[in-house]
Amino acid sequence: MNDLAIRIEHVSKQYRLGAIGGGTLKGDIQSFIARRRGEEDPNSKIGSDSAYHKNEKFLALDDVSFDVKKGEIVGIIGHNGAGKSTLLKLLSRVTAPTSGRIGINGRIASMLEVGTGFHPELTGRENVYMNGAILGMTKAEISAKFDEIVKFAEMEKFIDTPVKRYSSGMYVKLAFAVAAHLDSEIMVMDEVLAVGDMKFQDKCLGKMSDVSNQEGRTVLYVSHNMSTIKRLCNRCIVLDRGKVVFDGDVNDAVNIYLQNGKVEKKTFYSFENTEHKDYYLRQIKMLSNEVLNTKDCVFKIGEKIKCKLKCHSDCEESGVRLRVEIINKSDVVTGILFSDVLPTFSKNETLDVNFEIDTSQFMNGNYHAQFVLFKINNYGITETIDFIKGAMAFDIFSPTNEDNMEWFPQYGGASRLKDLSVTGINKYENR
């Protein structure tokens, strides 16, 4: 026997986007015949390029591999759509991977949802048995644990009432109690603690760490709540777009997760592969941005950020201006910088626009910026010519020896206005 609870080997899970099949037998037969004859599929979307749609597949998990040792409490975090729930679904064998294999030692009790299989007409007691059996316990095992379950759920009074009369909190309590008292070696939990009051959440967390520390059971826990992850887990896996981006210490993982989805800090940004909305005119395209006077993109307050923005114009254009929108790490725009009207672009010209961002009014923090080329047309309306999201990212810090004031964005706002200029002091004579 090895000391592994779970081994995940190069697992991928693919989903097809859009409607699956024609949905009806007739539709599928039609499509099949059309394909045979080499005609266009009558069920494909009108005007769509069928070759493009054939490839509309989506990898929810992309070649994921890791091991979980017995007795570990592993947190799994990631943004929505990162593949967390898909991973749990594969582990709890609700659906099978598209490729790769998963080895499991012991029974898995999965709680992807509270109260799976609860039938509203049955009483609490009957549902405990039902739920336990669905999760893989035998009747005898449930009977042995029954009193403990009811006591944990604080449901002694209501256990013989049909669960359709329960409040949602009672529902959750009972369901969690069943899952937590299972004799399964592995527990898989998907944000079940989000429901229930604080007191019960606390109790559940306590129970989960007991389960691992004292009974040596393995726990996999998915949550968006970083404080519970930090409290409960001794290892954490960060998923992003179907891949494992980090596996290890919990605090590091949480930091990576919080950074994730933000713009990367670097000195050269190419916009070649950036997607564009159709309604931008794009007679001038922004091609790349280079941050000139730094290596690590960390600036002291008051320093100037020097940028070189490469543009290409397809036709002659005048009156174009550049707008730089500065966004902080909570995705709030903290300020906007406008340029003067740029010199007229001539047809088929590539040029660099050099500009500086003055950081003297920024506060400590991580920022990123988006660039907008625009012009005001004859009717006084702003026309967006090109728009680049995540055109650059940088950190601002205040040198400690200077003006060492603490700054709380919730009170002070996102940027610091220019210091007051005290223009004079008139003293009154004390009498």
Add this chain to the structure above:
Amino acid sequence: MSNNKYTEIDNLQFDTVVEPKNKLFDLDVKELWKYRDLIFLFVKRNFISQYKQTVLGPAWAVIQPLLTTVVFTIIFGNVAGLAPGGVNSFVYYLCGTIFWQYFASCLTMVSNTFTGNSHIFGKVYFPRMVLPVSTVITNLISLGIQFFFFIVAWVIFMFVPGYSMSPGWQILLLPLMLVELALLALGCGIVISALTTKYRDLAMLVSFGVQLWMYATPVAYAADMFSGSKIEFIYWLNPTCPVIETIRYAFLGSSAAQFRPVMWGISWITTFVILCIGILLFSKVEKTFMDTV
């Protein structure tokens, strides 16, 4: 994260290895047996929830076939004159109806397995076969109640003069016949349920198809109607036909029905073929149907 460390799953020992696809014919009876408690809890749940908050409770299990039988007796027996002479037509129709309804409701309920339980299947794993099996057993309880009612009626009419009802030794075959009906319903049901994960059309066809099937089976009339006809052999190939006929023969005697052991044997073969196709399709879709249902 892709390094060569993760290629040795075969060398390590694991209780369970989850693989992308099932084997061609993958029915894990041992695993099913491990979940027998769940099967019986499902049976209990189905049965209790069926009659909760109804005044008459399980009496409904009797009322439904009773009403059908009365209608059959009047329309097909008295008006159309399709019931064979020599037996009481009420007992005759009751016998056919309860066993046919067992088959029909098993079939309809099993064919709904994947689509009707996707909320459970989507959240937790247990052998998917648990549900069809528990459905078949649940219906067996209703059948038991109906059968008791039938026996009462049967005994009463035994003593009514004017009818010759002579039960035969074939009564001993009744358990075998029940097993066959259950397996056949299970087989057809899982074929349909496996196909409905992708094609919902079939769900519409089921109730209609079952009704058609009833008219292809000697439920509302006697199989004698086809005696000497060209299609008699084809008619008897219908696997439910010999079963219903044999049951009637067993309880009511030769004036009510025919006993044809060869055709009954063929119906067993048909049943097993359908069951195998069912398990084949079931194990094909079982693992990934959650992505398409």
